[in-house]
Amino acid sequence: MRRITGERRLLAAHLGLVYLFLYGPIAVLVALSFNKSGLPTAWTGFSVEWYGKLLGNEAIHAAVANTLIVAVASTLISTAIGTLLALGLERLRSSALLDALVYVPMIIPDIVLAIALLSFFTALKLTLGLHSIIVSHAVFNIAFVCVVVRTRLKHFDTSIIEASIDLGANEIRTFFRITLPVIFPGVLSGALLAFTLSVDEFIIAYFTAGAGPASTTFPMQIYSMIRFGVTPEINAVATIVLGVSFFLVLLSQRLNREAA
Amino acid sequence: MSAEVLRRVVLLGPGLGWFALFLVIPCGIVFVYSFFERGTYGGIDYIFTVENYARAADPLYLAIFLTSAKLAAITTLAALLIGYPAAYLIATAPKRWQMPLLILVMLPFWSNYLIRSYAWIVVLNREGLVNHGLQALGLIDEPLPLLYNQFAIVVGLLYGYLPFMVLALYSSISRLNPEIAEASADLGASSLRTFLRITLPLTLPGIGAGSVFVFVLSIGNFITPDLLGGGRSLMVGNLIFDQFLSARDWPFGSSLAFILIAVMLLLLVAQAWAVKRAQGAGIHA
Numbered sequence: 001m002r003r004i005t006g007e008r009r010l011l012a013a014h015l016g017l018v019y020l021f022l023y024g025p026i027a028v029l030v031a032l033s034f035n036k037s038g039l040p041t042a043w044t045g046f047s048v049e050w051y052g053k054l055l056g057n058e059a060i061h062a063a064v065a066n067t068l069i070v071a072v073a074s075t076l077i078s079t080a081i082g083t084l085l086a087l088g089l090e091r092l093r094s095s096a097l098l099d100a101l102v103y104v105p106m107i108i109p110d111i112v113l114a115i116a117l118l119s120f121f122t123a124l125k126l127t128l129g130l131h132s133i134i135v136s137h138a139v140f141n142i143a144f145v146c147v148v149v150r151t152r153l154k155h156f157d158t159s160i161i162e163a164s165i166d167l168g169a170n171e172i173r174t175f176f177r178i179t180l181p182v183i184f185p186g187v188l189s190g191a192l193l194a195f196t197l198s199v200d201e202f203i204i205a206y207f208t209a210g211a212g213p214a215s216t217t218f219p220m221q222i223y224s225m226i227r228f229g230v231t232p233e234i235n236a237v238a239t240i241v242l243g244v245s246f247f248l249v250l251l252s253q254r255l256n257r258e259a260a
Numbered sequence: 261m262s263a264e265v266l267r268r269v270v271l272l273g274p275g276l277g278w279f280a281l282f283l284v285i286p287c288g289i290v291f292v293y294s295f296f297e298r299g300t301y302g303g304i305d306y307i308f309t310v311e312n313y314a315r316a317a318d319p320l321y322l323a324i325f326l327t328s329a330k331l332a333a334i335t336t337l338a339a340l341l342i343g344y345p346a347a348y349l350i351a352t353a354p355k356r357w358q359m360p361l362l363i364l365v366m367l368p369f370w371s372n373y374l375i376r377s378y379a380w381i382v383v384l385n386r387e388g389l390v391n392h393g394l395q396a397l398g399l400i401d402e403p404l405p406l407l408y409n410q411f412a413i414v415v416g417l418l419y420g421y422l423p424f425m426v427l428a429l430y431s432s433i434s435r436l437n438p439e440i441a442e443a444s445a446d447l448g449a450s451s452l453r454t455f456l457r458i459t460l461p462l463t464l465p466g467i468g469a470g471s472v473f474v475f476v477l478s479i480g481n482f483i484t485p486d487l488l489g490g491g492r493s494l495m496v497g498n499l500i501f502d503q504f505l506s507a508r509d510w511p512f513g514s515s516l517a518f519i520l521i522a523v524m525l526l527l528l529v530a531q532a533w534a535v536k537r538a539q540g541a542g543i544h545a
Contacts, residue, residue, distance in 0.1 A: 008349070015346050018426075021419070021422075022365065022423070025419070026368065028383055029378075080274075084270065084272075084274060088275070091271070092267075092268060104279075107473075107524070107528070108521070109481075109497065109521075110480075112480065112517045112520065115517060116517075119286060119510065135282060196370060200371075200372045200373060203482055207504070219372065222378075226374060226378045227486075234378065238375045246367055250363075250367075
């Protein structure tokens with residue numbers, strides 16, 4: 001190569017530092033989760049004690065269960081509705097206003113959506129709980145699913161739908177036999193995205209959960225662990241969460257690649 | 261009902277209905293609340309007033325808006341300066357390396373934001389890795405106050421949104437035709453000149469999109485200033501949070517939320533307009 005190599009080496013060093021910035025703090029958490037003393041100040045030996053402590057922590061178990069209920073329910077709702085919306089917007093040549101409306105839940109600050117939903121539920125005198133979190137999470141999840149599925153639909157050859165209709169299949173049959181199988185990878189990656197977003201979401205859940213541990217979600221539990229008294233258990237929690245989310249992202253990447 | 265209308269209702273109805281009920285109406289309620297007075301015991305007195313908006317201009321609150329904008333701007337600039345060379349290298353790497361390198365940048369972005377913020381509490385505190393490292397190297401005698409201040413907020417926001425910036429820049433840079441830069445080099449331009457005159461102008465849409473999104477996500481952020489900023493209302497997100505959950509002044513909190521949305525919309529519209537203009541110029545050039 002010519003003189004470019006020097007520049008590229010500099011850029012590569014820069015990229016290395018970026019990865020250090022991105023993964024350094026994560027690596028520290030993972031290392032600390034195996035530290036016997038649990039303290040960040042000194043390494044006192046390898047231990048899985050903090051993971052053991054987690055097994056007995058019932059507040060965390062309940063919070064994880066709540067989060068799974070919320071995430072699964074809001075993912076199911078938003079995958080169904082978001083896919084229909086994507087088909088509608090893509091096929092029916094809709095207006096720019098509707099396109100913009102879909103982006104609003106994606107860019108509105110969480111805190112604003114949170115207070116808006118709290119005001120709405122309070123005005124209706126609705127009892128808050130897991131159901132209100134599910135409904136609230138579906139708002140942004142529908143938007144994300146819709147956008148992911150629409151990307152898939154852009155590469156969709158509509159002539160096969162016309163062929164199916166011409167051959168005598170009705171619209172519902174055509175949807176289940178032709179359209180859905182073709183766009184399924186998009187639907188699946190939309191659903192995975194929705195699930196991940198819901199599992200991680202904190203502020204909107206915090207505002208729409210109501211009081212009491214019955215509707216405390218996992219991120220709410222993590223927040224109170226960080227905010228009010230850090231125990232070394234949080235490092236073990238963090239390591240597990242990081243591991244699971246990295247696994248899910250890599251899985252969804254793989255799904256997408258195989259589909260492409 | 262004709263088949264066409266039925267199709268519209270089935271496809272668009274549930275989604276648009278959900279948005280109308282759980283997005284448009286709730287935002288409408290907040291907008292209306294922002295023009296009412298606060299009740300004595302934290303409720304709402306239905307008396308029209310613009311006092312809430314006037315109060316937002318009070319130096320105390322104006323300062324919080326300005327701090328939010330300042331921290332978001334510093335974060336955006338840092339993300340751009342750090343993210344551009346990284347995105348450039350990834351976009352010009354051999355094809356089979358591009359996706360793995362990009363996924364490696366995006367991976368932390370998909371994990372829990374609270375935990376990513378917490379990681380910085382561990383790294384930046386007085387007994388943390390950075391202070392220990394600097395002391396071990398003999399560079400400092402006393403631990404530096406790295407946590408619970410504006411510096412920590414910027415680090416946290418940068419950590420959160422740098423991947424986003426890299427992604428936006430990557431998609432812009434990877435679409436460049438490398439032959440244009442080669443032509444410039446063949447015609448005798450130095451690589452710096454080629455970068456400033458060719459690459460940079462052609463990737464301005466990516467720079468604009470990445471910057472606007474990082475700025476918008478940063479200025480409305482709640483978690484980072486809450487966990488890393490030291491618990492005081494440093495940014496507008498915390499201020500809104502406090503008005504709803506501790507001060508119980510919903511009308512004032514509502515007016516703050518609408519001012520925040522107005523600022524964001526202004527930026528997004530300006531960005532969309534700039535992109536349209538740049539595309540128009542590209543066609544005529």
